[in-house]
Amino acid sequence: MSEKAASRRSSKAGSPAAAASSPPAVTEGQITAHLDIEIDAEDPADNDSVFDTASRRLTCRKLASSTTSVNESILNYRTENGRTYHRYKEGKYMYPNDEQEVDRLDLQHNMYLLTFDNKLGTAPPNDMDSHIGRVLDCGTGSGIWAIEFGDEHPEAEVLGVDLSANFPEYVPPNVKFEIDDIEEPWTWSRPFDYIHSRMMTSAINDWRAYLAQCYDHLNPGGYLELNDADVNPLSDDGTLKPDSALSRCMCMMAEASEILGRPFVDVQGLKDVMVDVGFEDVHVHRFKWPTNPWARHSKYKELGFWCEENFAGNWEGIIMAPFTRGLKWTREETMVFAMEVRKELKDRSIHAYFSIWSIYGRKPGGR
Numbered sequence: 171m172s173e174k175a176a177s178r179r180s181s182k183a184g185s186p187a188a189a190a191s192s193p194p195a196v197t198e199g200q201i202t203a204h205l206d207i208e209i210d211a212e213d214p215a216d217n218d219s220v221f222d223t224a225s226r227r228l229t230c231r232k233l234a235s236s237t238t239s240v241n242e243s244i245l246n247y248r249t250e251n252g253r254t255y256h257r258y259k260e261g262k263y264m265y266p267n268d269e270q271e272v273d274r275l276d277l278q279h280n281m282y283l284l285t286f287d288n289k290l291g292t293a294p295p296n297d298m299d300s301h302i303g304r305v306l307d308c309g310t311g312s313g314i315w316a317i318e319f320g321d322e323h324p325e326a327e328v329l330g331v332d333l334s335a336n337f338p339e340y341v342p343p344n345v346k347f348e349i350d351d352i353e354e355p356w357t358w359s360r361p362f363d364y365i366h367s368r369m370m371t372s373a374i375n376d377w378r379a380y381l382a383q384c385y386d387h388l389n390p391g392g393y394l395e396l397n398d399a400d401v402n403p404l405s406d407d408g409t410l411k412p413d414s415a416l417s418r419c420m421c422m423m424a425e426a427s428e429i430l431g432r433p434f435v436d437v438q439g440l441k442d443v444m445v446d447v448g449f450e451d452v453h454v455h456r457f458k459w460p461t462n463p464w465a466r467h468s469k470y471k472e473l474g475f476w477c478e479e480n481f482a483g484n485w486e487g488i489i490m491a492p493f494t495r496g497l498k499w500t501r502e503e504t505m506v507f508a509m510e511v512r513k514e515l516k517d518r519s520i521h522a523y524f525s526i527w528s529i530y531g532r533k534p535g536g537r
Contacts, residue, residue: 208466267334293395293530295364303363320345391536400525410522415510426496449531457526482515
């Protein structure tokens with residue numbers, strides 16, 4: 171492990187997990203639930219100090235110079251409603267790929283670090299003393315996860331794959347990136363020891379085929395980890411109403427995704443699919459992301475702060491393509507509705523959250 175990675179793991183100061191340790195986890199059947207959230211009844215203005223140490227250092231990223239040799243048509247991104255979208259296999263991914271979206275993905279990465287207590291995942295390869303060989307990061311986005319994993323594991327060979335070339339210029343020597351479509355047959359000749367897949371719920375059409383490819387391209391004893399979110403927000407106290415703008419918006423997002431052939435998946439149900447394709451020792455963890463800082467516990471309060479930044483500040487980009495392409499809304503109609511949703515995302519009397527699932531399993535065999 172590099173000095174940079176060791177420092178991130180050993181010191182909480184200035185890290186995304188600086189605010190607090192996690193509340194205790196509970197096992198509900200076969201699911202480890204990390205769900206103990208209490209409502210903060212104090213004036214939200216009195217809680218600003220909780221965020222004083224929150225990390226806002228999102229790395230500025232540029233396209234690597236090596237991407238200049240990539241076919242020009244791939245980098246000639248589609249411009250639509252003021253945002254850019256991938257050109258390679260156009261339409262397979264509904265969200266933008268511009269600098270604003272890259273910053274959002276980096277922020278979202280920090281939310282996962284906070285969720286997982288400063289770890290890059292829940293599977294054993296993320297343990298501090300683990301040694302790993304080949305690693306594949308599917309849908310790598312900005313590449314931040316692949317870079318940090320490669321930095322923490324200099325012995326590993328890390329490959330990040332995405333439809334867009336949003337990869338940074340400077341990366342560890344053991345990290346590489348490729349533009350590819352993970353729904354096509356995989357052509358890598360050497361298997362992997364760990365496959366990481368995050369926030370891919372509306373990016374995969376056939377999950378059984380995808381998970382089967384992951385299984386087939388793992389070494390015996392290798393791990394697959396899926397980290398994803400339920401599309402439907404919830405509230406345990408009924409403050410999020412079924413007719414709220416946020417609830418209606420997510421129902422329409424699901425409808426648009428179906429129309430566009432990129433349906434949202436039942437994330438919890440992926441456990442059974444993993445077992446069906448051959449994985450064993452499958453573990454399921456459930457977490458919560460509050461939509462804003464309504465929670466009392468300092469860790470959940472900080473998560474809510476980042477969730478509000480991540481979603482409320484970028485909601486137009488999240489729903490623009492699904493609504494205008496799938497539901498045939500105009501840009502103006504979408505912008506007006508996004509403002510209505512954003513208002514609810516910031517309303518601390520609405521105690522809503524998104525369920526975050528982390529599921530990992532092991533391919534039989536190996537050590």
